[in-house]
Each structure stands twice: as C-alpha cells, then as structure tokens.
Amino acid sequence: MDPEEFRRAGHAVVDWIADYWATLGQRPVTSQDPPGALAAALPAGPTAHGEPVAALLADLDALVTPRLTHWQHPGFFGYFPANTSGPSVLGDLVSSGLGVQGMLWASAPACTELETVMLDWLAGLLGLPERFRSTGPGGGVIQDSASSATLVATLAALHRASGGRWRQVGVDRRYRAYTSTEGHSSIEKAARIAGLGGDGVRVVAADPQTLAMDPDALRAAIRADLAAGDVPAIVVATIGTTSTTAVDPVPQIGAVCAEYGVWLHVDAAYAGAAAVCPELRWSHAGLEYADSYCFDPHKWLLTGFDCDAFWVADSAELVEALTVLPEFLRNAASDSGAVVDYRDWQVPLGRRFRALKLWFVLRWYGVEGLRAHVRSHVALADRFAARVRADDRFVLAAPHPFSLVCFRLAAGDEASAGLLERVNATGRVFLTHTRVAGRFTLRLAIGSPLTTQAHVDDAWELLSEAAGR
Known part of the structure; x- marks a missing residue:
C-alpha cells in the first residue's frame, strides 16, 4: 500500500467510522447472536491474494458490527464508560502512522517528552498535589490500565518495604497489601503477580452506610499483621469504587499509612475524571498522603482505550524497583541521567505513542469542554436518580456522587434480576449489575458523549414499563 493508496483507503475508513457513529442510536446495543x-x-483461512479495503469494510458491516456490544452507543449504561472521541481516534491514527517505539528517550525523544508534559497538564487539570509533577521528584506516566498501575505501585511498595530485597518477597518475610471489601479485583491479581499470594491481601471492612473503607479497621489490620511479624507494604484506597462509586476517606487512611510507613496508592480509575471540575474535587481530599495515584482518561475523559494516567511522588523509588538494563539498551542520553526512560516505569519494555491521543483530546476540547462533558453526565445521573427516588417500586441502593446510579426493585432480588434481563433483551439499553449489602442491584453508568437527556429518559421509561405494578 503506497502513500496514495493509503490516502484513498484512509478516507474510506474514516468515512466508515463516521457513518458508524452517526447510526449507532439506530442499532441494538448488544448482539443477540449465540x-x-x-x-x-468467517472463512477457514486467509485469501491467497490481497483484497481491496472496500471488501474489508463490507465484511465489517455484514459480519462484525452486528455481533458487537456497542460501547459507544448512547444507550450503553453498563460497567463503567470506555468512551472515545474523534480527536482521540485521530491521535491514535497519527500514532499508528508514526510507528514509534517509545521505550527510551533515545528511541523516540518527542514521544517521551510529550508524555511527560501531558501528565503535568493532567495533574494541573485535576488539581493534584505538586509532588506529582515532573518538576520535582515525582512525575507521571501512561500505563495501559489501572490494573497495571496497581501492579506497578505494588512492586514499588514492596521494593521500599523490603529495603530493595523485593525479589525475595515470600521468602524472607511475609508482606501484606490492604484494600476494602469494595476494592477492585485487580488488587488481588497484583498481589498474586508480585508474589504475595492469594492470601497476601487483607480485606478491610467498609462502612455499611457509605461503603467506604473503615480507617479504624485498617489500623487494626495493620497492627495485627505487625504483631504477627508480617510487613505492611501497601494500602490501596479507592476514589469511586467499581460497584457503587464509594469514596474511601483518603485523609484518614493516609494518616494511618503515614503512622506506620506504608505506601498509599489511590485508585481513581473511573472517578478521577470528575476532578476536572473544581466542585467535585472534594473526592480527592487527602492526596497529599499518596505515594501514587491513577485514573483512566479512557473511561470518562473522551480518550480511547488504553490510557491510564499514573503518578508517583518519588519516581526514583519506582525506577529502582523496575529497572533492568541490558547492554543493548545503553546509550549516552540515559547514562547522562538527564532524560526519562519510561521503560523503567512499567512492566513491559515497549511503549506506544499514547500521549498523542491525549494531546489531541486536551487541545480539541479544552478545559471548559472537558468540564462540560463531566458536568452534563453528573446532571443526567441526578435526574435519573430523582425518578428512581420518586417511584415507590424502586429503591436507591447507594449514594450517587458522580454519573453512576445504583438501584433495585423493592420487590426483591428475583424481581430485580428479571427486570435487568427484560430491559437488556430489548436492545435499546444495556445495564449491568452488582450486589450491595448482598442485594441484587442494577447499575446505570452514564458516560458516552452521544448520550443525551432523551436517552436517559428513555432508559427510565423502559425500566418503569418493564417493572410492572
């Protein structure tokens, strides 16, 4: 494919994506195929000779898109949002066209420096503490997901707690991680990968009303482990838990971590985007205690997957924990100590030029555009919650500080599960569920830039009709 062929094919592909977005609201949200x-x-193998792009696009229409769950659909309210935007797609296209391998500063100087600046921009946009900026001992990096950020934070915490002997974790002493009953499953996975084992995570009780971690229960768990000769290594607090978007009391948790010298990682994968709005930054109180923090622009900030923004207060600790330097990667710039090599800030060696899509998004929307995006979804969630609250057939199951509403039928678990099945079967909307205090609970998460008040109202009417009397 020479440049002119690419130009023609590229126009066709961009047109196809634009048509897909324009018609999403007319499609079922989920596939009904088995x-x-x-x-x-699909054929048994590839064709012997090449095919034109038109044939590929025709098969996308006939074979692939009818069998998708459409995450960009305005009626997609499941899980958490994972939404992209035009600027993000264009940034990704440029990244793919450049084909940069950004493992070292020397391998792609602009890739590294743009990422450093974008993470500083984001830190300012969210009002994060100065200690996370690249102008001091800390700094930011793009990970693929919050799961990887938790793993990297865990490895750095173990390096600190073990005095650099983290490769012998599980041999010399037992190290412990802590999170609440509402913490994400990636915390346990990180502990397993890091060698702590499945029982290396201490699950701390949550307040039954707020569903947030109980700092007194955390202190008791740490004291019990110290008395048993174990080493508390990391506490993972959550801003916006997956089930209900509960906000852990980071100021009190941070004080406990400071008291016992334990690494504090704050996971704000979904709700971190809310901090672009000054009125929602209450959720980020206490971050001055954090050793690391992350959120996913690929969830609620219009940046396509994968893009997790991860910051550390002391980048030297992270690099010490993760660096492995073979001779073939040595170069004058790295040896000078004057540059950042992001290969030392993550588990993989290789890196894509992910900062480009973030740059495109931040410049296209601007600060006020991003704030308007978040505020509109919070307002839509408030509107939906008001409808739930006013209907005695329904019960709000948890507070809704952001754009997720958790609710159920007063008639009980079986009725709630049946309601979810019926509304999802229509193809007009897609919701997912969780359990709150043991009760089956529906989740409606608003995040698509295509979702309007009309779509949220339609979801309520569908739910109300399907609930019956």
Whole structure:
C-alpha cells in the first residue's frame, strides 16, 4: 500500500467510522447472536491474494458490527464508560502512522517528552498535589490500565518495604497489601503477580452506610499483621469504587499509612475524571498522603482505550524497583541521567505513542469542554436518580456522587434480576449489575458523549414499563 493508496483507503475508513457513529442510536446495543456466530461465518483461512479495503469494510458491516456490544452507543449504561472521541481516534491514527517505539528517550525523544508534559497538564487539570509533577521528584506516566498501575505501585511498595530485597518477597518475610471489601479485583491479581499470594491481601471492612473503607479497621489490620511479624507494604484506597462509586476517606487512611510507613496508592480509575471540575474535587481530599495515584482518561475523559494516567511522588523509588538494563539498551542520553526512560516505569519494555491521543483530546476540547462533558453526565445521573427516588417500586441502593446510579426493585432480588434481563433483551439499553449489602442491584453508568437527556429518559421509561405494578 503506497502513500496514495493509503490516502484513498484512509478516507474510506474514516468515512466508515463516521457513518458508524452517526447510526449507532439506530442499532441494538448488544448482539443477540449465540456464541460462535462470527467464527462460523468467517472463512477457514486467509485469501491467497490481497483484497481491496472496500471488501474489508463490507465484511465489517455484514459480519462484525452486528455481533458487537456497542460501547459507544448512547444507550450503553453498563460497567463503567470506555468512551472515545474523534480527536482521540485521530491521535491514535497519527500514532499508528508514526510507528514509534517509545521505550527510551533515545528511541523516540518527542514521544517521551510529550508524555511527560501531558501528565503535568493532567495533574494541573485535576488539581493534584505538586509532588506529582515532573518538576520535582515525582512525575507521571501512561500505563495501559489501572490494573497495571496497581501492579506497578505494588512492586514499588514492596521494593521500599523490603529495603530493595523485593525479589525475595515470600521468602524472607511475609508482606501484606490492604484494600476494602469494595476494592477492585485487580488488587488481588497484583498481589498474586508480585508474589504475595492469594492470601497476601487483607480485606478491610467498609462502612455499611457509605461503603467506604473503615480507617479504624485498617489500623487494626495493620497492627495485627505487625504483631504477627508480617510487613505492611501497601494500602490501596479507592476514589469511586467499581460497584457503587464509594469514596474511601483518603485523609484518614493516609494518616494511618503515614503512622506506620506504608505506601498509599489511590485508585481513581473511573472517578478521577470528575476532578476536572473544581466542585467535585472534594473526592480527592487527602492526596497529599499518596505515594501514587491513577485514573483512566479512557473511561470518562473522551480518550480511547488504553490510557491510564499514573503518578508517583518519588519516581526514583519506582525506577529502582523496575529497572533492568541490558547492554543493548545503553546509550549516552540515559547514562547522562538527564532524560526519562519510561521503560523503567512499567512492566513491559515497549511503549506506544499514547500521549498523542491525549494531546489531541486536551487541545480539541479544552478545559471548559472537558468540564462540560463531566458536568452534563453528573446532571443526567441526578435526574435519573430523582425518578428512581420518586417511584415507590424502586429503591436507591447507594449514594450517587458522580454519573453512576445504583438501584433495585423493592420487590426483591428475583424481581430485580428479571427486570435487568427484560430491559437488556430489548436492545435499546444495556445495564449491568452488582450486589450491595448482598442485594441484587442494577447499575446505570452514564458516560458516552452521544448520550443525551432523551436517552436517559428513555432508559427510565423502559425500566418503569418493564417493572410492572
């Protein structure tokens, strides 16, 4: 494919994406086909000779898109949002076209420096503490997901707690991680990968009303482990838990971590985006205690997956924990100590030029555009919650500080599960569920830039009608 062929094909692909977005609201949110339907429709192997892009696009229309769950659909209210935008897609296209491998500053200077500046921009946009900026001992980096950020934070915490002997974790002493009953499953996975084992995570009780971590229960767990000869290594607090968007009391948790010298990682994967709005920064109180912090622009900030923004207060600790330097990566710039090599800030060696899509998004929308995006979804969630609250058939199951509303039928678990199944079967909306205090609970998460008040009202009317009397 020479440049002129690419130009023609590229126009066709961009047109296809634009048409897809324009028609999303007319499509079912989810596929009704059984497992294996696409696999059965594909040929047994590749063609002997090349095919034109038009044939590929035709098969996208006929075979692939009808069998997708459409995450960009205005009626997609499941999980948490994972939404992209035009500027993000264009930034990704440029990144793919450049084909940069950004493992070292020397391998792609602009890739590294743009990422450093973008993470500083984001830190300012969210009002994060100065200690996370690259102008001091800390700094930011783009990970693929909050799960990877938690793993990297865990490895750095173990390096600190073990005095650099973290490769012998599980041999010389037992190290412990702590999170609440509402913490993400990636915390346990990180502990397993880091060698703490499945029982290396201490699950701390949450307040039954707020569903946030109980700082007194955390202190008791740390004291019990110290008395047993174990080493508390890391506490993971959450701003916006996955089930209900509960906000852990970071100021009190941070004080406990400071008292016992334990690394504090704050996971704000979904709700971190809310901090672009000054009136929502109450959720980020206490970050001055944090050793590391992350959030996902690829959830609620219009940046396509994958893009997790991860900061540390002391980058030297992270680099010491993760650096491995073979001879073939040595170069004058790295040896000078004057540059950042992001390969030392993550588990993989290789890196894509992910800062480009973030740069495109921040410049296209601007600060006020991003704030308007977040505020509109918070307002839509408030509107939906008011409808739930006013209907005695329904119960709000948890506070809704951001754009997720958790609710259930007063008639009980079986009725609530049946309601979810019926509304999802319509293809007009897609919701997911959790359990709150053991009760089956529906989750409606607003995040798509295509979602308007009309779509949220339609979701309520559908739920209300399907609930019956």
